[in-house]
Amino acid sequence: MERLEPHTLVKISSVEQVDTDEEIPEWVSTIFKVATYVIVRRGPQEGKIPVGIRGYEKYQRFAGWIAAKDIVKTITPGETVAYLNSVSGIRAKLPAFRVANKVIPLLKGYEWGIGGSLQFELATGLPMVKQSSDLDIIMQRPQTKMEISTAKELLESLKIIAGTHADIQIVNGQNGFSLEEYVQQRSSKMMMKTEHGPQLVMDPWEI
Numbered sequence: 001m002e003r004l005e006p007h008t009l010v011k012i013s014s015v016e017q018v019d020t021d022e023e024i025p026e027w028v029s030t031i032f033k034v035a036t037y038v039i040v041r042r043g044p045q046e047g048k049i050p051v052g053i054r055g056y057e058k059y060q061r062f063a064g065w066i067a068a069k070d071i072v073k074t075i076t077p078g079e080t081v082a083y084l085n086s087v088s089g090i091r092a093k094l095p096a097f098r099v100a101n102k103v104i105p106l107l108k109g110y111e112w113g114i115g116g117s118l119q120f121e122l123a124t125g126l127p128m129v130k131q132s133s134d135l136d137i138i139m140q141r142p143q144t145k146m147e148i149s150t151a152k153e154l155l156e157s158l159k160i161i162a163g164t165h166a167d168i169q170i171v172n173g174q175n176g177f178s179l180e181e182y183v184q185q186r187s188s189k190m191m192m193k194t195e196h197g198p199q200l201v202m203d204p205w206e207i
Contacts, residue, residue, distance in 0.1 A: 004049060004074065005173060007115045007138050008040040009123050011073040012066055019048060020064035027055045028062050035124040038066060042174050042195055054120060056128065075123045077113025077138040083122035091121075095163075096133040102161045103137070106154075111140040115169070135162065139179075141172040145205040152183045170204070177204040 004010070015024060015032040031053065041063065043050035048065035055061070081104070087097050096118055113119075116136035117128040137158075146154075158166040168179040174195040181190050182204060189200040192207055201207050 003045050003173070004040045005076070005171065006040050006042045006176065007077050007113075007119070007171070009037050009075040009080075009119065010040060010049075010051060010066065010071055011075075012036050012038060012070045013072060017066055017070040018051070018053070018064040019066065020062075022062075025060075025062060027060050028053050031055055031126075035126055036072075037120070037124055038064075039120075042176075042193060044195060054117075054128075056126075075119075077115050077119055078111060078140070080114045080119045080122050081112075087122070091127070091129070094129050094131060094133070096129050096135050099135045099162050103135070103158060106157055106161065107137070107139070110142065112168075113138045134164075135166070137166075137168045139168050139170050141170050141205070146179075146182075148183055148185070151179050155180060155183060172207070175204075175207050177201075 012018075013036060015029055015036070018024070018028075018038065038051035038053050041050040041052050047067075049068060051064055051066050053062040053064065081100075084097070084100055084104075091097065100114060100118060114122065114136065115138045117130070117133050118135060120126065121128040155166065155168065158168070169176050170179055170182075176193040177190060189202055190204060192199050192201045192204050194207075
């Protein structure tokens with residue numbers, strides 16, 4: 001089975017295909033009546049794929065596992081960008097959607113995509129994005145290490161467009177790190193998200 005990267009949206013057929021030791025909350029069943037999508041989490045994928053289910057509210061998060069055979073469709077953060085053209089009316093006026101469209105020229109030349117509530121709404125059509133929602137940018141790690149000066153300039157340009165704090169998550173397979181933390185260099189090591197949990201690393205570009 002080809003490994004799925006974190007932040008990938010996966011369509012399955014029913015909530016019964018989610019394997020969990022806990023009782024499934026009522027809100028999960030409600031969401032699955034209109035959109036049977038789960039989100040790939042970091043973790044081993046031997047036999048089962050770790051996934052998460054999200055609801056309309058931030059506290060509505062539920063973790064489980066699915067079998068690869070139950071996958072109907074996958075949508076990566078990168079593929080989600082093309083869905084921006086389908087947003088119209090009142091939804092298109094929400095700050096996060098406006099910012100998402102504005103960053104397209106800025107990120108030209110990078111392999112990037114959209115995560116979080118925007119990704120979920122773009123894929124499912126459910127009104128997940130709120131007035132206060134941020135734009136979660138997921139960028140595939142460039143082949144050439146990004147110099148700190150380049151990363152700083154990129155984040156500063158992103159902040160101007162967003163009008164508020166902004167960050168980019170750099171990912172490479174299961175590994176991921178904050179571009180902002182890389183720029184700040186507060187210590188000799190920084191945190192890297194991995195398949196087996198957070199780890200401190202000297203150089204995130206080499207992992």
